[in-house]
Amino acid sequence: MTLQEDTRTHPFQKTLIRNYQAPRWDEPLIFELNAPGHTGVVSNSDGHSAITKSAPENSVQRKTAPNLPEIGQAQVLRHYLRLSQETLGADLNVDIGQGTCTMKYSPKVNEKFAGSSLSADMHPLQDVSTAQGTMEIIHNLQDYLKEISGMDQVSLQAGSGSAAIYGAVKSVQAYHEAQGESTQRDEIITTIFSHPSNAATAKTVGYKVITLYPDENGYPDLEALKSVLSERTAALFITNPEDTGVFNPEITDFVDAVRQVGGVTFYDQANANGLLGIARAREAGFDMCHFNLHKTFSTPHACGGPAAGALCATDELAPYLPGPQVVRTPSRFEWSEQGKYSTPDIRPFYGVVPNLVRAYAWIRALGAEGLRQVAETAVLNSNYLHAELSKIDGLSIPYASGEYRIEQVRYSWQELAEETGISTGEIGARMADYGFHYWTSHHPYIVPEPMTLEPTESYSKQELDEYIATLKLTAEEARQDIDTVKSAPHRSSIHTIDQEATTDPETWATSWRAYRRKYLGEQRSEPSTWVAPANLPIPQRAPKAHHR
Amino acid sequence: MIAKLQAETHLRIGLVVNPVAGIGGTVGLKGSDGSDIQKQAVARGASPRAQHQATKMLRHFADIRKNTFEIITVSKEMGEFATNNANIEAEILEELSGFNALSHSTAQHTKEAVQSLDLRGVDLVVFAGGDGTARDVHAALEGNSSRLPVLGIPAGVKMQSGVFARSAEDAAVILNDWSLEPGKTVPAEIADIDEEAHRQGVLTSQLYGYLNVPDTRRRLQGGKVGSSIGTQSLPGLASECAKLIDSEAMCLLGPGSTVQGVSEHFGAETSLLGVDVLHRGEIIGYDLSAYELHQLTVNYRLQLIVSPIGGQGFLFGRGNQQLDSELLTRLGTNDLLIVCTEDKLAQLGGGPLYIDVPDAENIERFTGYQRVITGTKQTASILVKDARH
Numbered sequence: 001m002t003l004q005e006d007t008r009t010h011p012f013q014k015t016l017i018r019n020y021q022a023p024r025w026d027e028p029l030i031f032e033l034n035a036p037g038h039t040g041v042v043s044n045s046d047g048h049s050a051i052t053k054s055a056p057e058n059s060v061q062r063k064t065a066p067n068l069p070e071i072g073q074a075q076v077l078r079h080y081l082r083l084s085q086e087t088l089g090a091d092l093n094v095d096i097g098q099g100t101c102t103m104k105y106s107p108k109v110n111e112k113f114a115g116s117s118l119s120a121d122m123h124p125l126q127d128v129s130t131a132q133g134t135m136e137i138i139h140n141l142q143d144y145l146k147e148i149s150g151m152d153q154v155s156l157q158a159g160s161g162s163a164a165i166y167g168a169v170k171s172v173q174a175y176h177e178a179q180g181e182s183t184q185r186d187e188i189i190t191t192i193f194s195h196p197s198n199a200a201t202a203k204t205v206g207y208k209v210i211t212l213y214p215d216e217n218g219y220p221d222l223e224a225l226k227s228v229l230s231e232r233t234a235a236l237f238i239t240n241p242e243d244t245g246v247f248n249p250e251i252t253d254f255v256d257a258v259r260q261v262g263g264v265t266f267y268d269q270a271n272a273n274g275l276l277g278i279a280r281a282r283e284a285g286f287d288m289c290h291f292n293l294h295k296t297f298s299t300p301h302a303c304g305g306p307a308a309g310a311l312c313a314t315d316e317l318a319p320y321l322p323g324p325q326v327v328r329t330p331s332r333f334e335w336s337e338q339g340k341y342s343t344p345d346i347r348p349f350y351g352v353v354p355n356l357v358r359a360y361a362w363i364r365a366l367g368a369e370g371l372r373q374v375a376e377t378a379v380l381n382s383n384y385l386h387a388e389l390s391k392i393d394g395l396s397i398p399y400a401s402g403e404y405r406i407e408q409v410r411y412s413w414q415e416l417a418e419e420t421g422i423s424t425g426e427i428g429a430r431m432a433d434y435g436f437h438y439w440t441s442h443h444p445y446i447v448p449e450p451m452t453l454e455p456t457e458s459y460s461k462q463e464l465d466e467y468i469a470t471l472k473l474t475a476e477e478a479r480q481d482i483d484t485v486k487s488a489p490h491r492s493s494i495h496t497i498d499q500e501a502t503t504d505p506e507t508w509a510t511s512w513r514a515y516r517r518k519y520l521g522e523q524r525s526e527p528s529t530w531v532a533p534a535n536l537p538i539p540q541r542a543p544k545a546h547h548r
Numbered sequence: 549m550i551a552k553l554q555a556e557t558h559l560r561i562g563l564v565v566n567p568v569a570g571i572g573g574t575v576g577l578k579g580s581d582g583s584d585i586q587k588q589a590v591a592r593g594a595s596p597r598a599q600h601q602a603t604k605m606l607r608h609f610a611d612i613r614k615n616t617f618e619i620i621t622v623s624k625e626m627g628e629f630a631t632n633n634a635n636i637e638a639e640i641l642e643e644l645s646g647f648n649a650l651s652h653s654t655a656q657h658t659k660e661a662v663q664s665l666d667l668r669g670v671d672l673v674v675f676a677g678g679d680g681t682a683r684d685v686h687a688a689l690e691g692n693s694s695r696l697p698v699l700g701i702p703a704g705v706k707m708q709s710g711v712f713a714r715s716a717e718d719a720a721v722i723l724n725d726w727s728l729e730p731g732k733t734v735p736a737e738i739a740d741i742d743e744e745a746h747r748q749g750v751l752t753s754q755l756y757g758y759l760n761v762p763d764t765r766r767r768l769q770g771g772k773v774g775s776s777i778g779t780q781s782l783p784g785l786a787s788e789c790a791k792l793i794d795s796e797a798m799c800l801l802g803p804g805s806t807v808q809g810v811s812e813h814f815g816a817e818t819s820l821l822g823v824d825v826l827h828r829g830e831i832i833g834y835d836l837s838a839y840e841l842h843q844l845t846v847n848y849r850l851q852l853i854v855s856p857i858g859g860q861g862f863l864f865g866r867g868n869q870q871l872d873s874e875l876l877t878r879l880g881t882n883d884l885l886i887v888c889t890e891d892k893l894a895q896l897g898g899g900p901l902y903i904d905v906p907d908a909e910n911i912e913r914f915t916g917y918q919r920v921i922t923g924t925k926q927t928a929s930i931l932v933k934d935a936r937h
Contacts, residue, residue, distance in 0.1 A: 192898060192928075203925060210919075211928040213898025221931075227917035228929045421702075421715020444894035483608075486717055 016466055017473055020435040022493045024081040031069050031512045033079060040073025048478060074488040078219070086493040088437045090300065095464045096385070097431065097438035099408045099452030100195075100243050102271045102295035105446035108123070110361045114354035124349035128334060134353060135333035139326040141310075141360045149269070149289050150282020151312035156351040157323025161270045161292030162197040163346055164309025165237070168288050169205045170343040171313065172235045172506060178320070178341050181262070185234035189258070191220055193242035195268045196442050207234060209498065213446070218246035218399030222253055233263040239536045240267065240284075241274060243441065243452065244398075245382065245405030255285040264317065271295045273509075274379050274407030281312070288313045297359035308355035322346045371414030378407045381464060385409070385455055388468045392475050398447050408454035410447050413475075417449045422478035422485050424449040430488035432478065434470045559727045562665030562673040563606075563638070564685070566658055567625035569598040569677035569703045572725075598703035599630055601716045606634035609720035612840045615727070620668055622661045628674075636696040641665070644801040655684045662688035672697040672762070674719065678704010679740040682711050685758050686738045697733045697760045710736030711761050726762035734759035735805050735820075739857075755857045755867035757821055758805055782806070782851040784815030785887045785923035789853055792885055798845035799826040800875070802854035803868050806887055809932040810853065814869060823870045850875065861896040863914075863932060865904030877910040886920045886930075891930060893920065904935035 007224045071079070084092060095103035113119060121135055144153040169188070176182040188202040191212045202344035210228045212220035219242065236258040241247040248254065249309035255265045267281040267289035273296050289322035293299045293308040301307070314323055322343035324335040335350070366374065383404050389395055394416030397409060413424045428438035428451075441450035455464055478485050489495055501507045516522040602785075605618075619638040621627030631638035640662050658675070660824045662685050665673055673696060675685055685698055700712035701719045713719035726732070735758040789810055793799050801807050801816070811818040811826070816827070818824040822835025825844055833844050857867045863886065864871055886901075893899075901918075902909055915934050919927045 068703050199926075208925045208927070211926070213893070213928060213930060215931075220929075224929050226933065228919070306930070417714065421718060423714060444891045446894045446898055481719065486721075 014193060017469055018434050018466075021491045022088075022431065022432075023082070023085050024085060024493045027079060027082045027086065029512065029515070030071070030076075031173075033071050033075060034069035035075075036070050037073070038070050039074040040071070040076060047083075071264055081475060088432070088435070093435070093437050094459055094467060095437055096455045096459060096464070096467050097428070097451075098455050099410070099454035100271060100442075101301065101439075102273050102292075102454060102456055103301070103458075104273070104295075104298055104456040105458040106300045106358070107362065107365070109365075111363050112480055114357045119354055119357050122353065129332065132333055134357075135326050137360050138350070138353070138356055139328060139333055141356055141363070142325060144360070144363050145291065145310050146310060147368075148272075148276065148280070149281035149291070149312040150314040151289065153318035153321060153325065155310075155311045155313075155321040155323045155325060156308065156356055157345065157347050157349075158290075158309035158311060159347045159352050160305055160307040161195075161290065161295070162201060164270065164292075164311040165195075165197045165270075165302070166201040166204060167309075167311050167322040167343060167346045168237070168266050169201050169207065170291060170346065171311075171317060172266070172287065173205060174319055174320040174341050174343050175264060176234060179262075181537050185232055185263070187228075187230075187232045188235050188237055189225065189228055189233065189263075190237045191242060192446055193219075193244050193246075194237065194239035195243075195270050197270070198237035198266075198268055199240070202237060214242075214244075214246075214399065216399065218242070218244050219248035219250075222257065225254055226257055229257060229261045229263070231261065233258065233261050235264040235266055237268060238267045239270070241406040241408070242286055243408075244410040245408040245448065246399055247406050251279070251284050259285070262502045266290075269296070271407075271454075273284060273454075274375055274382075276375040277368060278375050282314070286314075287317045291354050293359040298356040298362045299355040306352045306355065308352045308359065324350065353409070373466040375407070376455045378455070380461065381455035381457065382407050382409060382453070384461070385453055385464060385468065388464075389453075389471065392472055394475055395451075395471075407456070408452060410441060411451045411453065412447050413449035416475055416478055420478045420482060422482065422547050424451055424486065426472050426485055427451070427471075427478070429492075430474045431470060432484045432489040432492045434474075436467060436470060489494040551726035558615070559613075559723075560668075560670045561617060561619050561620050561723070562662070562668070562670035563602065563621040563627045563631070564658055564661045564665070564673060564675040564677075564681075564697070565598045565602045565622075565625065565627045565630055566675065566677035566681040566684075566703070567596050567598055569596070569681050596625070598676040599625065599633070599703075600653060601701050601703040603633040604716035605674070605676070605719045606630060606636050608717045608925050609635055609723055610634060612720060612724050613727075617727070620665060620670055622657070626657060626661060635662075641668075651928065655680070658684040661690040666692065670696070672698050672699060672723075674699050674723065676701040676703040678702075678707055679709050680704065682709045682738050682759070683740050683756050686759055687757065690757065693732070695760050697762055699762055707740040708737075709796045710739065711759055722762055722764050725764040732763040733757070734763045736761045737805070737857075752806070755804065755821070781889045781891075781923045782809040783813055784926070785889070785921055786810045787924060788921045788926075789885055789887065790814065793826070793851060794849060795828050797827075797849035797851045797883070798847070799851040799853065800824070800841065800871070801826055802852065802856050804853035804857055806889065806892065807853055810887055821867070823868060836870065838870045838875065841870060841875060849880070849883070850878050851885065852879055853887060856892070856896060856901050857886050861899060861901045863903050863905075864911075865902070865935065871905075871907050873911070876905060876914070881913045881916075884914055884918075886918060888920050888922060888928075889913045890928075893922060893930070898928070898930065900931040900933045902933055902935040 046300045101512040118133065122131060128135060138156060142156065144426040145154045146152065155167065158167050173182055176185045186208055187210055188207040189212065190198040193214060199211065202209050212224045215221045236254065238254065240251050258265050265286045267284065269281065269289045270292040272291055276296065289312050291297065291310045293310060294301050299308060312322060319339045319341050320343055323345055324338065326333050327336045363371070384411050386404060389411060390397065394413060396412045396415055398412050413427060417423055424440045428440060439452060441447060441452050474485065509518050517524055619631055619636060621631055621638045621640060622644050623640050628638065628640055641661065644661055658681060662673055666689065673685065675681055675698065677700065679778060681704065682700055689696055698711055699719055699722060700709070702712045703717050713722050738756040738759055740756060741752060801811050801818050803821045803823060805820065808818050808820050814826070816831050817824055818831060819835040823841060824831050824835065825833030825841070833840065836844065852870070852871070854863060856863050864876065903914060905911060911934065913933050917929045918932045920930045922928050
């Protein structure tokens with residue numbers, strides 16, 4: 001009898017353990033499926049097409065079709081379904097194991113809104129008079145996010161969470177420049193368990209980064225912060241709760257201390273899922289904050305984008321925000337003028353509008369009470385996992401032992417690793433055999449043998465129970481059937497990959513063009529450039545400083 | 549890579565089992581050093597763990613190893629029994645056949661075995677034991693120019709050193725991975741704690757030196773062998789130090805592979821375990837004692853580059869006693885440059901770091917939160933404590 005069969009009938013193990021098997025399709029790249037003449041049809045059900053109705057936009061109509069593969073509709077559907085099966089796609093997987101990423105459900109109805117021609121056919125060079133509906137949505141979303149954060153102004157231009165943080169760093173720089181202090185203030189302080197984009201974007205802009213490490217409570221001592229504050233401090237960029245799920249209860253003291261030396265305080269709320277409707281950046285005294293709309297506000301994570309980041313600021317910092325905002329005038333919605341000190345655009349145009357539409361729809365559907373319920377449910381789910389997983393031998397919960405966290409927890413398999421030699425990465429590989437994705441933590445591992453779970457509000461109790469039962473089983477397998485765990489995964493699409501390939505940019509091909517160049521030996525071709533038509537109005541905005 | 553996978557790679561492995569390693573752990577004796585302890589352990593019913601671990605590693609290796617390999621080992625408990633248990637034919641070193649392993653401490657046996665294997669030209673030595681065994685292996689290879697790689701199968705009570713695989717099975721996988729690209733090695737710390745003090749409840753560690761271990765980072769991430777120095781961030785540490793070094797000052801370079809790696813980026817060849825002196829871009833003092841350091845630097849501004857050492861994060865007082873209280877007293881507050889890669893800092897849990905310098909009354913300024921250089925334009929604020937309090 002195998003261990004798996006045994007545990008199925010064990011008294012405490014009533015929950016389903018799946019006899020999962022991932023398919024392996026050896027699916028070609030979609031460009032390789034190109035069959036000239038094959039096509040698919042989607043009827044335009046709502047009968048609108050914003051761009052063709054607004055005549056001035058002829059100048060932005062492309063003259064030739066994009067170089068996309070030609071494939072039949074059924075073949076396209078099969079292609080993406082197969083890829084989804086091979087990669088534990090969003091609609092297949094209970095993604096509790098990707099903690100810190102807030103892998104909640106992205107409601108399908110919001111795809112309908114974002115995909116509607118009223119939204120999808122819009123063009124950023126359209127005259128605003130023809131885009132009032134979209135402008136109203138963006139305007140209202142700005143207002144909702146002001147309410148949620150307590151801040152005074154919101155910029156929705158960023159195409160990702162990290163781009164929003166980059167915009168925040170640039171705003172900090174612009175702010176200090178306006179005070180004549182930008183040369184003197186060259187240090188940004190963050191913590192090791194904060195969102196890594198805080199340190200990364202600060203460095204990208206050119207700041208020196210000072211990292212604070214946690215004490216035994218899981219968050220830095222206030223004295224650690226005070227020891228690095230000076231007239232060189234530009235800002236504090238901090239996440240709370242941090243990636244461990246531990247909430248820093250002294251956060252207002254942190255903010256006060258930084259403000260006392262003239263630094264700006266930025267609250268990374270990439271993931272605000274445990275705090276919606278409960279605590280706001282404003283009341284904690286922060287000058288700025290941001291949200292990843294693909295985390296807290298349910299827009300899809302896609303594959304690294306396009307996403308949307310909302311950057312919020314108090315009136316004091318608002319003049320330095322990047323990108324225009326939508327303002328309401330007596331007659332219509334307009335884009336605001338860029339101020340003297342505004343951060344140059346961090347992205348072309350006005351942000352990733354389809355994601356703004358999705359986030360808007362999500363907030364509208366839930367309302368204020370619903371948002372709070374999201375946070376409460378997410379915390380309840382995390383506490384349930386916490387309580388159940390505490391019963392597993394070999395799993396510990398470093399820092400603030402015995403206390404609950406907010407919406408996620410970084411656990412440690414250190415004891416199991418010492419006992420059996422099984423690492424957290426190997427447990428993750430084994431979890432794939434049961435159809436679960438599993439992540440460890442950012443590097444370097446401060447918590448040894450880490451596992452970070454964030455159940456959000458989206459998963460049912462039955463799904464949480466299945467995840468818990470599978471983790472229990474895997475820990476038991478580590479003791480009783482170590483070879484199976486060591487050599488996992490056995491039932492995934494691919495057993496193991498050479499991880500060096502994921503860290504060597506020379507091997508990456510992130511586009512069909514790059515693939516042809518790197519792997520098929522085709523010559524590098526110059527990217528086609530867009531030539532402005534003669535009748536296009538002259539751009540009024542400052543030159544762009546693109547994030548990427 | 550594919551071509552290499554298919555190539556016939558013949559691997560010659562030297563195997564040494566310390567039959568009494570780990571014998572004290574199961575009966576709560578905090579180590580197995582000293583023959584009294586070993587006898588006491590046997591009396592308490594302990595059974596040697598190293599045999600079992602070595603057998604496990606060999607079995608797993610034979611399972612996964614597709615190409616040929618050869619084992620050369622020592623008679624009876626020091627390797628022969630393990631290869632027999634794993635059904636692997638091995639060549640036995642005849643010259644050491646007189647060993648009677650269980651009758652007394654095997655430190656000398658281990659050293660002689662490793663030296664014999666080195667002479668036989670093995671590709672690497674795999675040993676089963678703990679920190680004490682690692683120290684014996686290190687002693688055997690000290691001054692050895694071949695830089696013979698080693699890999700530890702964990703079988704001891706304490707394993708502070710960076711030479712151990714996470715488990716016996718992992719050792720097999722590491723060995724197999726490494727055999728595809730032999731030659732790639734990284735230095736790893738050989739550290740040990742004072743067992744007698746540990747039994748009294750005092751934790752003190754000492755850095756004994758470095759051994760080369762297989763560089764298979766992909767597999768070892770997060771493992772103990774991975775605690776060997778990550779070389780990627782050294783240029784960043786070096787460039788930050790370069791900005792702060794006053795070329796007219798006497799810059800002391802502390803021991804350890806981090807500082808040595810940093811120094812290499814200055815073009816300076818330094819001692820691994822000693823304290824050296826950099827002045828106007830040149831090494832003018834190599835592996836000096838406290839007295840020599842004073843003599844050489846007495847009329848100059850002093851600077852010091854140092855990296856935490858050992859399993860417990862000692863900054864001063866372990867492995868660098870040359871940096872005595874008098875030197876530290878002369879050192880200006882801003883002239884202490886602490887360097888540490890983020891990986892190493894993570895293994896120390898982000899601190900605290902410790903200072904244990906006797907008779908030092910003026911070192912308070914180096915305690916409390918200190919800046920640690922962790923990379924290009926990157927520092928951490930880490931708590932440094934006086935270990936005496």
